[in-house]
Amino acid sequence: MKIFSQIQVYQPVLNQRQNNRNLTTINYQFGLLNCDTVSFGAMKKSEFTGIDRVCIDRFKAPIEKFKENEDLQKWAKKQLEPIMTNVYEGRFPSVAYERHLILDDWKGHLKNPKNDYKNTEKLLIMSAITQNLEKYNETLPPILNKSVLSTVMDKVKNGENINILKTYKKELRESYLKNKFSEKKGEWVVIPSYKNDPENFKKNVEALRVFSNYTWCTHNDKAKPYLEQGDFHVYLENGQPKIGIRFKGDEIQEIQGEKNDGKIPYVYSDIVLERVGNKKCSWQAKTELNDLKIRNANIKTIKNDLKDAIKNNDAEEIFRYLGYINDGKKVKKESNNIFSRIANFFGANSQKSKVKTPIEQKELKIEAYHQPGVFRKYAGNSLDGAISFKDLGIDEDMLLKNVKYIKGNANFSDSSATSLGNVEVIGGDAIFRESRVKDIGKLKRIGGLANFSDSQITSLNDLKKIQGNAIFKYSKIDSLGNLKHIGGVLDLQDSEVKDLGELETIGWSAFFNNSKVTSLKHLKRIGYKASFMNSNVTDLGELEYIGGDAIFINSKIKDTSSIKQIRGEAFYDKKNKPTKLNKSKMKSESALLDIIDV
Incomplete structure (x- = not known):
């Protein structure tokens, strides 16, 4: 029989920094963790289900001492007491006070006999919402939302393996996003x-x-x-x-x-x-109201100047007027207002294409895409104005219909667009975070990073290349589809991606920690570090090259025979060491966990 000894275990800590390629560099440091002594009792975990089973697994409850479920509840109550009575001090007295207010709300809800919470359930909830409340930080526990809490705990009861705090926050976020698109008064x-x-x-x-x-x-x-x-x-x-x-x-x-x-x-x-x-208003409030009145007047002027263009959906005239097209041609109609001399602050002069592609003469090409937002006068001080296409009465789906090429960055976070239509190339970054975009249309290439976090997009359609980092956190995308190349970092933590599709190369690092991916399929090359720690990956597919360290700690990978070269170190624990790890393929290897035969 093999049991873990009371030994030192080290866990890699990831430190990120930006390098001159605008990519994330990951450095690994190793911090000492505490280990538990595992002992075996007569009771089986299979006798416990739902919340109780999760509590036992999470807190390593001594089930060999329990004769009945009530013993587990008594044990959970004892573990709960210090959490319920602790005074959670913060960096400032005001933080401690706010923590006190929020936690009182949670405690009152959990203690209410009408809600019928078992001690195991209370322990899981309270340990989750207080886990990040340190004396020297300003972190606050999440506000109690009874409906969201019920939804999350139902997932736990049904056997879903979830992080309660992360899931609770995610459900709150989704609730917020759903309401964000409401048009109710x-x-x-x-x-x-x-x-x-x-x-x-x-x-x-x-x-x-x-x-x-x-x-x-x-x-x-x-x-x-x-x-x-x-x-x-x-x-x-x-x-x-x-x-x-x-x-x-x-x-x-x-x-x-x-x-x-x-x-x-x-x-x-x-x-x-x-x-x-x-x-009565303070100077600050007067300034805000004055800016609002000026902005309203300017919006009125823009709408008047673009009246015919908006009516006829003359996208070229709209983009040229607002500074998204700079080809030297004059706009058809100008007023004497300052917005007849608009230069888009984030437009033509601030972005350079990262992708050079021949453009047909009939294609509509714009310098960048975002809300008109901030404008600058040609003379005098700049005027900040939070102006959107929606404010101007412009339908963004119609506006984008004939656009095929965006030279610089495209930010859809505050956009009303639901589809990219015929856009094929975005030369810079593509930001879809919390956007309304559901369909990326005919998009084939992104020259910078691609951020799909918290987006409505479910498919990458015919997208084949992302030159920068690819972010899928909390997105609805479950497959990378026809995507073949990611030039930066691929981080699949907290994502729904299960299938890497046709992906062949990752230019920088790849993180599969806690992801849903099981096979790397056609992926051949990872340019820097690859982490499979706590991942579900069992099949490396066609992977041949890892340009940095390979982390196999607590992974399910047994066969690494496809790999021809690991330029960094291979980290693993002996319990989960791949059976076909060829030392000649790597710089060195490091075993991080000893096992003693008894």
Whole structure:
């Protein structure tokens, strides 16, 4: 029989830094971990199911001491006590206070006998939401959402192997994203200050955190001090915060939108102006309102200048007017307003194509793609304006219909577009994070990084090349399809990708940790490091070359005979050492775990 000895085990810690190729370099350091002594008892794990089984596995409960399930519940209660009674100090007193408020909400919910939580379930939940609360950081536990919690714990009960905290946050994020696309009308919620409602001040502070957008400081440690100064007005749309107005006494101090960038979204301008009325405003609030009025006037001018182009969907005229096409030709209609002399701040002069492709004369080529957003006057100071195509009454799907080539970066995060239409090449970065895009159309090449995280895209269609990093975190893509080359890093952690499709080369590093991929299929070359630690990969397929270290720690890979060369070290634990690991193929090898025969 083999048992683990009480020995030193080292786990690689990944440190990332940017190099001059705009790629992520991964360095490995090794930190000492604690090991447990494994002993064997008469009871079998198979006697426990659902939440109880997960709790036993997670906390290595001494089942040999349990005669009945009640013994497990008593043990879980004992483990739970220090978590429930601990005072979670933070970097600042305000952080400790906010932690206290949030955790009280969780504790009250779990202790309520009407909710019927077993001690094993309470232990799993509380250990998950408090695991990152360190004395010297500012991390806050997630706010309790009873519906989301129920959904997550149902997954655990049904035997799904999930990270409770990550899954809970992901479900919250998905809930937010679903509501983000809602067109339902909203309402104002007034959260009274200490002066106006001293008896319910604590509850009001909690309410402000709940009603605050994730980007606002009132979502963290500023809820209490701000409510001590004055009321807080939040405009909710389908339950989601869109506008926040902070008061100090009877004076408006600041007005913020979802992005917390000091700019009031045009779509809510009338709502904000009506709410503000003749109320007293600070210098900051006056500046925000003045910028809003100027931006509204400029939007009116643009819409007037582009009236015919918008009506006829003259994409070329729209792009030229807004600075996305710089070919020396004049726009058809100009007004005397500053926007008749627009130079797009992130457009032609700021991007250079990373992919050179011959373009047919009839193809519509633009310098970059993003919301008009920020403009700069030819003379004088720049004017920041959060202007979108939607604000201008422009249908982005129609706008992109005849575009085939985007020379620079394309950012669809704030776009209303749902399809890329006939776009074949994006010369720079392609950002689809939290976008509405569902179909990448005829896209074949991306010259920079490709970020699909939290996107609506389910298929890569005919995309064959990504020159930079490829990010799929929390995306809906489950196959890389016809993609053959990734020039940067491929990180499949927390992704749904199961199939590498036709992928043949990865120019930099590849991370399969905790991914759903089981076979590398046609992948032949990984330019730098490859990590299979805690991965589901069992088949290396046609893999021949790894340009850096190969991490096989706690992997399921047994046969590495396809590999012709590993230029770095091969790290593995002896328990899971590949049976066909040829030492002549690598620089060196390092065994990280000893096993003692008894």
